[in-house]
Amino acid sequence: MDSRFDMSKKDTIQNRFKSLQDQICNGLEQTDRHGKFLEDTWTREGGGGGRSRAFENGDVIEKGGVNFSAVFGKTPKKILAALELDESDFFATGVSIVLHPVNPWVPIVHMNVRYFEMSNGVYWFGGGIDLTPHYVIPEDARFFHKQLKDVCDKYDPLYYPKFKKWADDYFFIAHRDETRGIGGIFFDRLCGKTEEEFDHYQNFTQAVGEAFLPTYVELINRNRDKSYTNVEKAWQLIRRGRYVEFNLVYDKGTKFGLETGGRTESILMSLPPLANWKYDYRPKAGTREEQTLKWLVRGIDWLSDD
Amino acid sequence: MDSRFDMSKKDTIQNRFKSLQDQICNGLEQTDRHGKFLEDTWTREGGGGGRSRAFENGDVIEKGGVNFSAVFGKTPKKILAALELDESDFFATGVSIVLHPVNPWVPIVHMNVRYFEMSNGVYWFGGGIDLTPHYVIPEDARFFHKQLKDVCDKYDPLYYPKFKKWADDYFFIAHRDETRGIGGIFFDRLCGKTEEEFDHYQNFTQAVGEAFLPTYVELINRNRDKSYTNVEKAWQLIRRGRYVEFNLVYDKGTKFGLETGGRTESILMSLPPLANWKYDYRPKAGTREEQTLKWLVRGIDWLSDD
Numbered sequence: 001m002d003s004r005f006d007m008s009k010k011d012t013i014q015n016r017f018k019s020l021q022d023q024i025c026n027g028l029e030q031t032d033r034h035g036k037f038l039e040d041t042w043t044r045e046g047g048g049g050g051r052s053r054a055f056e057n058g059d060v061i062e063k064g065g066v067n068f069s070a071v072f073g074k075t076p077k078k079i080l081a082a083l084e085l086d087e088s089d090f091f092a093t094g095v096s097i098v099l100h101p102v103n104p105w106v107p108i109v110h111m112n113v114r115y116f117e118m119s120n121g122v123y124w125f126g127g128g129i130d131l132t133p134h135y136v137i138p139e140d141a142r143f144f145h146k147q148l149k150d151v152c153d154k155y156d157p158l159y160y161p162k163f164k165k166w167a168d169d170y171f172f173i174a175h176r177d178e179t180r181g182i183g184g185i186f187f188d189r190l191c192g193k194t195e196e197e198f199d200h201y202q203n204f205t206q207a208v209g210e211a212f213l214p215t216y217v218e219l220i221n222r223n224r225d226k227s228y229t230n231v232e233k234a235w236q237l238i239r240r241g242r243y244v245e246f247n248l249v250y251d252k253g254t255k256f257g258l259e260t261g262g263r264t265e266s267i268l269m270s271l272p273p274l275a276n277w278k279y280d281y282r283p284k285a286g287t288r289e290e291q292t293l294k295w296l297v298r299g300i301d302w303l304s305d306d
Numbered sequence: 307m308d309s310r311f312d313m314s315k316k317d318t319i320q321n322r323f324k325s326l327q328d329q330i331c332n333g334l335e336q337t338d339r340h341g342k343f344l345e346d347t348w349t350r351e352g353g354g355g356g357r358s359r360a361f362e363n364g365d366v367i368e369k370g371g372v373n374f375s376a377v378f379g380k381t382p383k384k385i386l387a388a389l390e391l392d393e394s395d396f397f398a399t400g401v402s403i404v405l406h407p408v409n410p411w412v413p414i415v416h417m418n419v420r421y422f423e424m425s426n427g428v429y430w431f432g433g434g435i436d437l438t439p440h441y442v443i444p445e446d447a448r449f450f451h452k453q454l455k456d457v458c459d460k461y462d463p464l465y466y467p468k469f470k471k472w473a474d475d476y477f478f479i480a481h482r483d484e485t486r487g488i489g490g491i492f493f494d495r496l497c498g499k500t501e502e503e504f505d506h507y508q509n510f511t512q513a514v515g516e517a518f519l520p521t522y523v524e525l526i527n528r529n530r531d532k533s534y535t536n537v538e539k540a541w542q543l544i545r546r547g548r549y550v551e552f553n554l555v556y557d558k559g560t561k562f563g564l565e566t567g568g569r570t571e572s573i574l575m576s577l578p579p580l581a582n583w584k585y586d587y588r589p590k591a592g593t594r595e596e597q598t599l600k601w602l603v604r605g606i607d608w609l610s611d612d
Contacts, residue, residue: 040586054585065585175564175573241577248554249564258481258555265586267481271547273584277577279360279371280346 013115013202014070014093018051020113020209021068021095025053027213028066028099031220034059037066042263047073048091052266055099056273060106060224064099065269075118076260089119094127095209096253098270099216100243104236105223107133107140108181108243109216110270112253113209115202125201126188127208129215130167132181132243134236135288136295138302140219141182145302147215148185148208155204163187168298173246178296180246235289237276244275319421319508320376320399324357326419326515327374327401331359333519334372334405337526338364343372348569353379354397358572361405362579366412366530370405371575381424382566395425400433401515402559404576405522406549410542411529413439413446414487414549415522416576418559419515421508431507432494433514435521436473438487438549440542441594442601444608446525447488451608453521454491454514461510469493474604479552484602486552541595543582550581 025037035058043049050069055061070093080087094114101108110130117123131144145164152159163185171180185208190201247254247270257267283289331343341364349355356375361367376399386393400420407414416436423429437450451470458465469491477486491514496507553560553576563573589595 056585063583063585175570237580244550245554245574248551249561255555264481268551268583269585271583274543274580274582276580277369277574278579279362279369279575280571 009198010070010091010093010117016206017070017093017095017113017115017209018068020206021051021053021066023210024095024097024213025066027217028055028061031217032058032060035061040265042266044071044073044263047071050263050266052263052269054269058102060101060103060220061099062102063273065097065266067096067266067269069094069266078256078260083122085118085120085122088122090116091118092116096270097212100240100272101220101224103224103226104134104228104232105137105226106220107131107223108240108272109212109219111209111212113205115205122191123198124189124191125205126190127205128163128167128184128186129208129212130171130181130184130186131219132239133292134239135232136182136292137223138295140222141295141302144182144184144215144219147211149303151204151207151211152185154207155200159187159204160185165299171246172298173242173250175249176242176245178242178293179298180243180296182295182300182302183298234276235283237274238278238281240272240275241277243270243272247271315504316376316397316399316423322512323376323399323401323419323421323515324374326512327357327359327372329516330401330403330519331372333523334361334367337523338366340365341367346571348572350377350379350569353377356569356572358569358575360575364408366407366409366526367405368408369579371403371572373402373572373575375400375572384562384566389428391424391426391428394428396422397424398422402576403518406546406578407526407530409530409532410440410534410538411443411532412526413437413529414546414578415518415525417515417518419511421511428497429504430495430497431511432496433511434469434473434490434492435514435518436477436487436490436492437525438545439598440545441538442488442598443529444601446528447601447608450488450490450521450525453517455609457510457513457517458491460513461506465493465510466491471605477552478604479548479556481555482548482551484548484599485604486549486602488601488606488608489604540582541589543580544584544587546578546581547583549576549578553577 029036035055037053037055040052048071050067052067053065055064072091075088075090094112097111099109113127115125129148149160152163164183167183167186168179170186171183173180254267335342341361343359343361346358354377356373358373359371361370378397381394381396400418403417405415419433421431435454455466458469470489473489473492474485476492477489479486498504560573
């Protein structure tokens, strides 16, 4: 086996991801002030396991999860087929987050960092952060994208434009002709041939994970005390319905996890509390709801004024 | 073109389906006493169109739809690929129903009848009725399956066991290891070589469609006036969440419709009003909720005592 993929590398990566999970859970509990994470540890029959942490009934966060897993074993046939590879062992570790806030002025957020390798030497890093405001607030959108650009720029000035476009294309609900939210960054299959490249991608992925907490806490603090009406709450439930549609119809991680026998409760932790569907609902012209829909399109450059 | 597929056959089938839609909508409005269907007619760019009828805020039915469509044109590439066929024109017509009741003691119901043909002479009939009680009531389950068996038996004694098993296998939420409800009947690709067989399948499909209204009205009337608690309402919202999971992850009609650019609002009329997801929710031992889960398995013979 290639020495780059020895146990110490895997250990390092999964330990950094575990610390990241701890850091984020502590930070979110402090920010929420009331809610707590409940931990479920689980083991996977073929090898490995995880620590799922579910948050419910907080002051700020109504429902969500911060999950860590590190699994290994024989590569599932679906992955081998997708990659056109012969039999191989795999190792995969990652942290996944989705948080659904109580207040419709606080955005839904999603973060994921992941590492995958196979015994034949193939490896890659992937991840991203994206934001789904129930109501798009342009100054918050700019702040959010600026934070992501800053992390990216430390590693490569080409990353932000490339990974921002990738997020726009990925988080798209084709049957609604809407993006899920205002995007963010999305990257996958980052890999190279040298030790330096490996370290670069590892550090970049970790840095994205570490950018999550301060960025989202700022967005919470800007909006948590805003009052909201029944109309705004009803709109939140409709946007949550769209979130469900994206995750169950398009999200590759969700579909793949369910198909390959992943832990259902951990995978579907991304689904919201109360959601609603109304037949052919269209916001009235000139409302904030209608304005939000106009912003749910691909290709908006939130940083064009900078 | 084969004379069996001349315009008059298509007209006959779609007219019978249209009448079926009218009959069912009238019957449901009378039964509900308060709610009304709102009709949207739409046309399809490639040919044909439909009449979508949405029901909202009734006394009994909280949300649902009774949709008719008849579309034709060039066969979408996805269908040709799935059937391993060369280019061809198609004609498809059907009636689709999903109804979500207010009262958790009234079951969710789904019915579909459909006819499909291609210019190369291929045709088939398909359809079915299945029931998703929030709480399984064994005598209602027996009544429901008995109604379906009676329709089937008029056409072929082998139909009920075959199509009942097909429904059990089809309406299965693999990632939950649960059936969507108590099943019913499901059939697809019914076709033959003779005029007699064509008429037989057409009449059977129509008979299934006609069995829907009296069967569901009876189930409404048995349960509409039962009182319910907050716990029962909360359980209903969780079961609705499962309904969403089935429809968006597994249902072939939904996936296919969304992928081939069908009318989104008509396809997703099947989604419930308020639904809820709770992390790793498990009903307590000995409750009606737990008993219901025990009945959400494949292969129950509801008519074994008859």
